[in-house]
Amino acid sequence: MDSKRRVFLKGTLAAGTVGVAVGTGLLTPAIALADRPKTAFETTTIEDAIRAALGAGNPQDSDQITIDTQDVAENGAVVPITVTSSLPGVTHIAILTGANPFPLVASYTLGENTKAFVATRIKMGETSDIIAVVKANGRLYSARQKVRVTLGGCGA
Template sequence: MNMKRRVFLKGTLASSAVAVAVGAGLITPRAVLAAWPKSAFEATSVNEAMSGLFGTDLAPGSNDIKVDAPDIAENGAVVPVTVTTTLPKVESITIISEKNRTPLVASFNLSSKADGMISTRIKMGESSNVIAVVKAGGKLYSARKEVKVTIGGCGG
């Protein structure tokens, strides 16, 4: 019991010291974020998003990519999507919802030792294709799946 109290007191003391240092201007917090393609995420069409992210139009289809999403999404605010690929040397996996106001939903950069798989939940404003774009070995590949949305998502 005393051990938990000691850990709590140490954590509180450390947090207070950092807060005082920030308040005194000794430590200045900065955003430590990777550069992100703002124009791609603000694009209003699939081609604009692809151009902003990869500098090219939509990639050719590939049977080595599988998009797992429901055929009918009962709630467009939470649509589960899993993208898997057997392509070697996967560098990134990107998800695009074709008819969203801003189609580029997510882009994941993977390390060379990561498996070619991501799983997430996306928002969809209306029924449309969900497009997965995989960059592997310096080349782009894509796959798509149509998802029908029955009730509101990001559009209503």
């Protein structure tokens, strides 16, 4: 019984300490966990989002990018998506959707010799194309797939 009390007290003290650190601003999880291109996620057009996230350039269509997702999403709040590419030298993958108020929904920076594969769940406000933009060897490539949403997830 005494060991359970000690574990409980240690856990309570640790949680309280973390809570105070977060509350006072000493610990900020967003800064510690990811470097987010804030301006890219706040743009309202697809072209501006691509430019802010991946640099200037007009992506060309590529059949070496595969988007795996549902054709019909019953709930736009949770749309699973997988993007893979067989292009050599992939350094970035971005996922966008045109019908959302802010089209950039995910941006990934990949390390050297990393397999070009990402899987996530995105939010879609309404039926639109999902666009995957891949940066490989300094050039931009893209692929798109239309997803029909029957129940909106962004603001619906």
